[in-house]
Amino acid sequence: MKSRTVVDVWLADLTFPGYMDPLIRLGEAFERAHPEYRINIEGHHYRRIAEEVHHAAERGRPPAVAEYYYSGTLAARDALTRDGRPLFTSVEKAVAGRKEILGEPVVLDDIEPPLRDYYTYDGDLTSMPTVATTSLLYTNTTLLNAAGVSRVPRTWNELEAACEAVARLPQGPPHAVTWANHGTLFQQAIAMQGGLLADHGNGRSGRPLTVNLASEEMLAWARWWRRLHREGHYLHSGKTADWLGTFQAFATQQVVFRFSSSIDVTNTVQAGENGGFGVEVSRLPYNDDVPYGGNVIAGTSLWLADGLDQATQDGALAFMQYLNSPANAAEWHKSTSFIPITRASFDLLEGEGWFDKHPYHRVAGDQVNGAHGAPGSLGALLGDFAGTHDAMTQAMDDVLSRGADPAARFAQANEEAQRRLDRYHADCRGPGPRGPHCFAVD
Template sequence: MGTRTVVDVWLADLTFPDYMAPLLRLGEEFERRHPEYEIKIQSSNFRRMPQEIHEAALGGRRPAIAEYYYTATQIARDAVDQAGAPLFTPVERAVAGRTEILGEPVVTGDVIRPLREFYSHDGVLVSMPTVGTTSLLYTNKSVLDAAGVRGIPRTWAELEAACAAVGRLPGGPSHGVTWANHGIFFQQALGTQGAPMVEPDNGRTTRGTRISLAGKEMLTWVEWWRRLHAEGTYLYTGAVNDWLGTFQRFIGGQTAFRFSSCTDVRYTVAAAKDAGFDLVVSRLPYNEQVPFAGNVVAGTSLWLGAGLDPVVEEGALAFLQFVNNPRNAAEWHKISSFIPVTNAAIARLEDEGYFAEHPYHRVAPDQLHAGDGSLAASGPLMGDYGGIHDVLTTAMDDVLARGADPAERFRRAEAEAQEKLDAYNRDVAAGGPRGPHCFTVD
């Protein structure tokens, strides 16, 4: 066999146990199907990936495919090479209307609507989603039954009522509900209420320049959260971004409910079974006082390098299609609990009877498809996304742990976040993201 064409693929390791193994196997399988190509995969922690790609580009190196976490989407859009040219090119534009590439059926046109909306610009799919997630409600149904609660809460008011009933249960949980103090829940609160986090247009029609963290919808969420905490309904572990702590409290019976990512479905189902209680997974509760707009997505996507050798580009594009063909996308969902990224993958799982056997796994895609497709529900795009998340969680920690006034504290948070966004946008205007503050990922 002659010299193979190397396709450098840099993947973001989300650090779950054995996370990279299925992706490495896909690379090996693609090579067997296309022996003229070598898929050279290297991985890095998803938080470090944007800066590592930036440093490589400054040194004249670039991957053919690079994976970015969703909060780094603006960083990828702004990434440039040594000459100041864009580091990536829109995937859909490179596909150029073809139905197959190197014999691999094109799937970019079949990406589910919520993911397509997040990763598109001017109607063109810019990057290929690989991991799709959203936030769900996990319920200890055994506790609800004992408390006489009929039905799973769908709204904030219904959740409060259910928690009140649980609170009257002799020997029941010490608190009603828990969730991590993490930036995604601020996004969900704004998205479901139809409010943008950044203007104009949530950063989706043009670059976001004005942060909105102290508006009516944000303060409605923060005040509600603070009140639940003050009343003893919400359990705060006292630590920011404490996913593990909230999981342990829920499984340990200290709460009846938990908000968390759909990535926890598989783990939580197993843990609930071991703990001896019935589990229900359902849509994240929303504010019933305003029209429901939609839940935002999280996850990762694959970006195609610009200016690649044509043979390398063909191999890279073919690999992007292969990774997300219906079989592979469906298997990735079974392994990970991530949302199937294409309609064909969802249909395949339906036809196999997988969702009938595992109904928990159907909740996340159904929740996303219930959204109205608005710019608010699509989620924000902005620079220093991770830094702005840190501002939000620090402010909320001050409210919960130190009794800070929500309105005053979030006005300060808005000013702090605006400084971060301004600094990022100044760097981009001066030639692209470059300072460490530009590469914060959360």
């Protein structure tokens, strides 16, 4: 019997209960359709997988396919083999214009444009998006209507006015709004105002060499946030990245509004049903004073190792297409709330009546497509992106908890983020990214 071609696939385990189970089943289904292949799937914690791939490459045994978190995209581009060659090759170039691989239809041209663009550099789709999220506004419409507000806020000013109405509500919640102090929401705030986090078009037209965490857009966001906090509208838990605490505050009706990831859609709607209050899911509010500049995505993508033999490469590419086939991508969306990856998967869901029954699942896709192509909406490519997140969140905590001046504190944060970026580039001048800071994501 002819031996099977083994394709090692390392996937980023996002640590939700049972997250890897359907992915492993898809690998088994692919094997049944292609018995000449064995898809060897391993789940690695999403925060550690990039460093584990790096060490495997140093040993000369990297996986054929590796899934990186979006904020590790530049580290993936910079990754090297132990011989000093690029570890990964372009997915688009490897597909080489084929319409199918091993009988699996190629879906690259059908990827939703904002998702495709995030992982495209110099017109080349370097990796295959698999998971996509954005940030949304969740509203307790029962409390909002009780406060005399009939429409969910669309802008910062409208949200602030709604917070004031909630504050006047007899026996109302102690605060009106909350969100986690996390870097993704800073990214959203900057992008929605048309701003950039780094030079060279956020690292899209060249290697990003300088960051700007003290921009007009950053300070507008920080000052508005501070004002909401000082006026008692914003609930500050005192912790950074407090996703659970802010969710619990919304679920127990301690606040009316919450900014959070689109992945929270199902749980938040269920919290409303359990708590007996209405929930509306809508786009993230934007700054009234500047044109809306679009929203960014988060998520993961699959990277293809360079130098594979043809059989292994074709198996890897075919499996990527299989994961994102219309039926599989649609089922993945249903089970996870992630944005449907391809237009065909979205159309399949719509044809089944899924969005008619679950309209809140449509909002994330509508939002990221709403200003497609705006410079800020492409998102930044940064080395040690997690370090930039840390600099921003620590600065904001000082503003909220210790009364720091936003301009001075974010100027300091910018210096810290610049040191981190410089250190990353110093590593890349040697044998590629190698320090733990190079692989940190969040």
